[in-house]
Amino acid sequence: xxxxxxxxxxxxxxxxxxxxxxxxxxxxxxxxxxxxxxxxxxxxxxxxxxxxxxxxxxxxxxxxxxxxxxxxxxxxxxxxxxxxxxxxxxxxxxxxxxxx
Amino acid sequence: xxxxxxxxxxxxxxxxxxxxxxxxxxxxxxxxxxxxxxxxxxxxxxxxxxxxxxxxxxxxxxxxxxxxxxxxxxxxxxxxxxxxxxxxxxxxxxxxxxxxxxxxxxxxxxxxxxxxxxxxxxxxxxxxxxxxxxxxxxxxxxxxxxxxxxxxxxxxxxxxxxx
Numbered sequence: 078x079x080x081x082x083x084x085x086x087x088x089x090x091x092x093x094x095x096x097x098x099x100x101x102x103x104x105x106x107x108x109x110x111x112x113x114x115x116x117x118x119x120x121x122x123x124x125x126x127x128x129x130x131x132x133x134x135x136x137x138x139x140x141x142x143x144x145x146x147x148x149x150x151x152x153x154x155x156x157x158x159x160x161x162x163x164x165x166x167x168x169x170x171x172x173x174x175x176x177x
Numbered sequence: 178x179x180x181x182x183x184x185x186x187x188x189x190x191x192x193x194x195x196x197x198x199x200x201x202x203x204x205x206x207x208x209x210x211x212x213x214x215x216x217x218x219x220x221x222x223x224x225x226x227x228x229x230x231x232x233x234x235x236x237x238x239x240x241x242x243x244x245x246x247x248x249x250x251x252x253x254x255x256x257x258x259x260x261x262x263x264x265x266x267x268x269x270x271x272x273x274x275x276x277x278x279x280x281x282x283x284x285x286x287x288x289x290x291x292x293x294x295x296x297x298x299x300x301x302x303x304x305x306x307x308x309x310x311x312x313x314x315x316x317x318x319x320x321x322x323x324x325x326x327x328x329x330x331x332x333x334x335x336x337x338x339x340x
Contacts (some may be wrong), residue, residue, distance in 0.1 A: 094197075094221065101271055127300070
């Protein structure tokens with residue numbers, strides 16, 4: 078039988094990998110992928126606690142996370158297309174009009 | 178046996194996640210993310226969330242990641258425009274900060290020491306999930322449909338060519 082904290086530690090590792098990707102990468106699609114990695118880590122936590130408590134609410138929440146991830150991917154990729162059309166680049170350092 | 182499967186799937190998941198952020202080309206990162214999703218589904222099955230495991234592969238890997246790969250191929254990206262990064266110091270600051278955060282989380286949850294109860298009945302069955310989704314969580318479900326509608330319109334508006 079697998080203890081709950083193994084799942085939590087694995088989820089923490091996955092989350093930190095996503096955070097590091099968000100810090101280190103400069104390509105905007107890579108940033109979106111890092112966010113998806115973080116969402117997956119959180120999903121794993123939800124399902125682990127759901128299985129541990131014998132309640133289904135955690136799994137329902139994973140559904141909503143999935144929906145939000147889909148909406149985020151759709152809008153985010155539309156923004157990526159618009160950005161590439163205007164700037165010819167995907168580097169987030171080159172699109173800094175809103176920075177100051 | 179279960180422990181062996183857990184280690185197998187978590188090794189695959191960690192390797193794929195690291196590969197996502199290490200790859201130079203985004204397309205390989207996206208494909209590696211699909212491997213991560215499949216490993217996640219294996220972990221969900223170990224946690225007796227069968228329906229979520231299937232949905233994870235079908236919806237996440239089958240729809241969302243196809244959208245990613247589609248956009249990456251549509252844009253015909255220039256290969257790795259790393260060029261001059263003005264924020265290169267973020268790497269040297271971000272990695273220690275991230276490792277510190279990892280240390281904090283693991284120190285917090287690491288000795289939780291709770292056993293995952295082996296579900297005598299499968300709680301993640303499609304019937305149970307559908308029942309809960311359409312009774313207890315009916316209002317969030319409906320609001321979610323509104324969110325998807327707004328995201329759909331937003332995607333069309335943003336990606337449209339301006340006149």
